[in-house]
Amino acid sequence: DTGVSQNPRHKITKRGQNVTFRCDPISEHNRLYWYRQTLGQGPEFLTYFQNEAQLEKSRLLSDRFSAERPKGSFSTLEIQRTEQGDSAMYLCASSLNSDLGEQYFGPGTRLTVT
Amino acid sequence: KNQVEQSPQSLIILEGKNCTLQCNYTVSPFSNLRWYKQDTGRGPVSLTIMTFSENTKSNGRYTATLDADTKQSSLHITASQLSDSASYICVVSAKSSGDKLTFGTGTRLAVRP
Numbered sequence: 760d761t762g763v764s765q766n767p768r769h770k771i772t773k774r775g776q777n778v779t780f781r782c783d784p785i786s787e788h789n790r791l792y793w794y795r796q797t798l799g800q801g802p803e804f805l806t807y808f809q810n811e812a813q814l815e816k817s818r819l820l821s822d823r824f825s826a827e828r829p830k831g832s833f834s835t836l837e838i839q840r841t842e843q844g845d846s847a848m849y850l851c852a853s854s855l856n857s858d859l860g861e862q863y864f865g866p867g868t869r870l871t872v873t
Numbered sequence: 874k875n876q877v878e879q880s881p882q883s884l885i886i887l888e889g890k891n892c893t894l895q896c897n898y899t900v901s902p903f904s905n906l907r908w909y910k911q912d913t914g915r916g917p918v919s920l921t922i923m924t925f926s927e928n929t930k931s932n933g934r935y936t937a938t939l940d941a942d943t944k945q946s947s948l949h950i951t952a953s954q955l956s957d958s959a960s961y962i963c964v965v966s967a968k969s970s971g972d973k974l975t976f977g978t979g980t981r982l983a984v985r986p
Contacts, residue, residue, distance in 0.1 A: 763916070794976075801877075801962050801976030802917070815973065850916055862974065864916030 763865035765851050771871045772841055779837045780868045784853030791834050792862060793826055794850040795819065802850055808834060809856065841872045875900040877965050877977035885983045890953055894980045896946040896963030904966040908937050908948045911960045911979065920948070920961075953984045 764783045772778050784791050789810050794802035805824070806816045810831040820826075823841075828834040838845055848867045854860035877898045886892050898906070905924045909917035921930045921937040923946075929938050934957075936949045948961055960979040967973065 792974075799978065801964075801978050802974075803976070804973050807973065852916070861919050861922065864918070866916050867914075869914075 763851055763853050763863050765849075765865040765868050767868060768866060769869045769871075771873065774843060774872055775840055777837065777839045778841060778870065779835055780849055780851075780870075781833060781835050782851030782853075782865060783833045784851070785863055786832075787855070788853035788863070789831065789856050790854045790860065790862075791828055792852040792854075793834070793836050794852065796848040796850055796867070797846075805836075838870075841870075843872045846870055846872045875965070875967060875975045877963050877975050879961075879963050879977040879980050881980060882978070883981040883983070885985060886953055888953060888955055888984050888986050891949065891951050892953060892982065894948045894950075894961050894963075894982070896948070896977060898944050898946070898963070898965045898975075898977075900965040900967050900975050902968040903941060903944075904968040906937075906939055906946050907964040907966070907974070908935070908946075909962045909964055911962055913959070917962055917964075950982075953982075955984050955986060958982060958984045 766781045792807040793805040796802040808828040823839045826836045848869050850867045852862040852864045854862045880895045907922045908920040911917040920935050923939045934951045939946045960981050962979040963977040964974045
């Protein structure tokens, strides 16, 4: 499968625990995006990378959230001290380096914080 | 604040019928508008991308229109199929680095046999 992959697909955690999600983009894509989607809403932008550089972060990304893309390939999104409000689908997308580049989305990681 | 609004919120049609979904946006400065299809529990899949100079684009049975003056777009689905049941999301990109997307809340379409 040469599309965007995300792991795990589902994560259930207790409030206060830390969680980490992984995204593997399409191999030749140098842009990688993270979005969050809650039930009945469209995705909301969290952050994006061009190669290994994190170029923009949304104000939605509180201090408890951190994202990395250490070698410009896969990326991780970590949430520390999870809260129930963090429950959502976390989507990753990748694209070529172009403002008209189509963003290809992964299947998402569904997080449930109990 | 950049916003994208869609209507209707949900729609039920019979298989074989046509339908049109609407999108209004206030994203500025405008770069491009996209329509995505999202099946339940899956990531969105791009249907069309239109820039300021384009006013219509087709992808099979899907035809999108764009009026950049009134900041409106529509997605027309012809001869609907059961597999068209999904959420259709209008997405607008502003002219900024990184092609950050602003998503609408989507129209949930159900096609019944």
